[in-house]
Amino acid sequence: MTAMMLAGVSYNFIAQKSCSPEGVPVDINGFICPNQTILDQVNDMSMTTTSIRCAVSAVASSIFGFMRDVTGKSRPLLIIGVLAELITVSTYFLSAFYWSSSPWIPLLVHTFVSGGFGEVIVQLGANCLLIQESAPEELPLRLQVYTTANLFLMLVAGNLATMILTIFGYRWLFTVSIALQAIAFLLVIILVKEKVNVTKNMRDSLASLKNVFKWRKNVIVLWLMLFAAPMNIAILISEGTNNASFFQIKFQFSMYQTSAYNSYGFSVAIVGSLLVPLILRKVFHCKDLTLGIISSLVDCLGPIAFAFVDTPLSLYLFTLLNFMRLVTLPLPNTVISRIVTREEIGTYLGFAAIVTLWVPFSISKIFRVVFSYTESKWIGAYFLVSSGLFLLLALVYSVSYCIYDELETIEDLTESKEKLDQNLENGKCSPDKTRI
Numbered sequence: 001m002t003a004m005m006l007a008g009v010s011y012n013f014i015a016q017k018s019c020s021p022e023g024v025p026v027d028i029n030g031f032i033c034p035n036q037t038i039l040d041q042v043n044d045m046s047m048t049t050t051s052i053r054c055a056v057s058a059v060a061s062s063i064f065g066f067m068r069d070v071t072g073k074s075r076p077l078l079i080i081g082v083l084a085e086l087i088t089v090s091t092y093f094l095s096a097f098y099w100s101s102s103p104w105i106p107l108l109v110h111t112f113v114s115g116g117f118g119e120v121i122v123q124l125g126a127n128c129l130l131i132q133e134s135a136p137e138e139l140p141l142r143l144q145v146y147t148t149a150n151l152f153l154m155l156v157a158g159n160l161a162t163m164i165l166t167i168f169g170y171r172w173l174f175t176v177s178i179a180l181q182a183i184a185f186l187l188v189i190i191l192v193k194e195k196v197n198v199t200k201n202m203r204d205s206l207a208s209l210k211n212v213f214k215w216r217k218n219v220i221v222l223w224l225m226l227f228a229a230p231m232n233i234a235i236l237i238s239e240g241t242n243n244a245s246f247f248q249i250k251f252q253f254s255m256y257q258t259s260a261y262n263s264y265g266f267s268v269a270i271v272g273s274l275l276v277p278l279i280l281r282k283v284f285h286c287k288d289l290t291l292g293i294i295s296s297l298v299d300c301l302g303p304i305a306f307a308f309v310d311t312p313l314s315l316y317l318f319t320l321l322n323f324m325r326l327v328t329l330p331l332p333n334t335v336i337s338r339i340v341t342r343e344e345i346g347t348y349l350g351f352a353a354i355v356t357l358w359v360p361f362s363i364s365k366i367f368r369v370v371f372s373y374t375e376s377k378w379i380g381a382y383f384l385v386s387s388g389l390f391l392l393l394a395l396v397y398s399v400s401y402c403i404y405d406e407l408e409t410i411e412d413l414t415e416s417k418e419k420l421d422q423n424l425e426n427g428k429c430s431p432d433k434t435r436i
Helices: 002-019 036-071 075-097 104-117 119-133 139-168 170-191 202-213 219-251 255-282 288-299 301-307 312-322 331-337 345-355 358-374 379-403 410-426
Strands: none
Touching: 002 036, 002 075, 002 104, 002 139, 002 170, 002 219, 036 075, 036 104, 036 119, 036 219, 036 345, 036 358, 075 104, 075 119, 075 170, 104 119, 119 139, 119 331, 119 345, 139 170, 139 255, 139 331, 219 255, 219 331, 219 345, 219 358, 219 379, 255 288, 255 312, 288 301, 288 331, 288 379, 301 312, 301 379, 331 345, 358 379
C-alpha cells in the first residue's frame, strides 16, 4: 500500500521540490509549477527513471525467481520486498524533512532500491505463493480477486495520500507510510504461511533452468504470454506517468482534482474487473484467451476517446469505456500456470522478465517520445499509443487462441505421469516403451 501511496504523490513531490526549492508551497494542493522548463526536466527525469526501474526490476525478478525455485519458498520474497519499500519511503521522509536537499535523491532510491527489491519482488512472491497454494480450477478467480484487491488498495492509498497531504503535508504523509509499511512487515512475518516445498540443490536448479529452452507443447503460447504479461502494466504505468501533466496542462487540475478523477477511473475499472470476467466465464463459458481477446479490443476504445477529449465532463464520461481495462492483468499468469509445473513457475516468471525487458522499456520510450513531440500541438496524442498497443495485445491473444492445445496442459501431464507410475508399479508396462 505504501508503494501505491508513493506512486500517487512522487511526481508532485519531485516537481514541487524542483520548482520551489526555498520551501514547501503554501498551497500544496493548488500549486502549479510556473516554470515550464523545470517541469519538462521533471517529466524527462520521471520517464527516464521509470524506464531504468523497469530494467532493474527485470534483472531482479529473474534472480529472485530462480532463487525461489531453488529454495521452494516464496515468503522470503515478500519480506525482502516490504523492507525495500520501507527504505524507499524513509528516504522520501528525509527528503521532505530536509526540503532544500536534491529532489533527485529519493527518485534514484525509488528507482534502484524499490525497483530492484521492492514492489516488483512482492508481486513476484505473491504470485508464486498464490499459484503454488491454489488448485487449478480455483486459480483464475483467485488471481482476479488478488489483482482487484491490489487495485482497490491503490484506490484507497491514492485517496488517503491526497487527504493526508492536503491537511498535514508531506512529512506526515511519509510518516504514516512508514508506519503502514512496518505493519505490513509484521503481518507478513505473522500471517503468511506456505507449504513445505522440496529444496533443490544448485545442480538440479541449473538443470531446471535449461528446461526453459526446451521445446514443449504450447511453448509458443507460453512465450506469447510471457511477452503479454508486462505489456498491460507497462501501458498503465507509462500512461499514468504522462497523465499528471496531461490533467494539469489540459484541464488545470489541482492535485485534489487529479486524485478525485483517478479514484473514479479506478472504481470503474475495479468494478468491471470483478463483474465482467465472472459473467463471461459463468454465462458465456469464455476461456482465458477468449477473455483476453475481448478485453483487449474493448480497451482500444477508451484511449481513442481520451485523445480527443475537450472538457472534464467528456473525460469522466469516456472513462466508462475503461471498464475492462484491468481484466487482462492476471490472464497471462493463469495461462502460464497451465503450461509449466509449479516448481518451474518462479524461474519462468523471473527469466521472462529478462527476455521481455525491452517491452516496458520500449513502451515507456514510445510514450515519452510521442508526448514530447505532441505536448504543445496535441497533448492527448499519446493515448493513441495505448490504443495501438491494446490492438497488439488482442493479436497476441488471438494467435495464442488459434494454436493453443487444450489437451496438453500441466494438469494433463500430471495426471498422465500418475497413471504411468501406477502402471509401472502394477507391472502393466515397461518404462522404455512408455512416453509422456
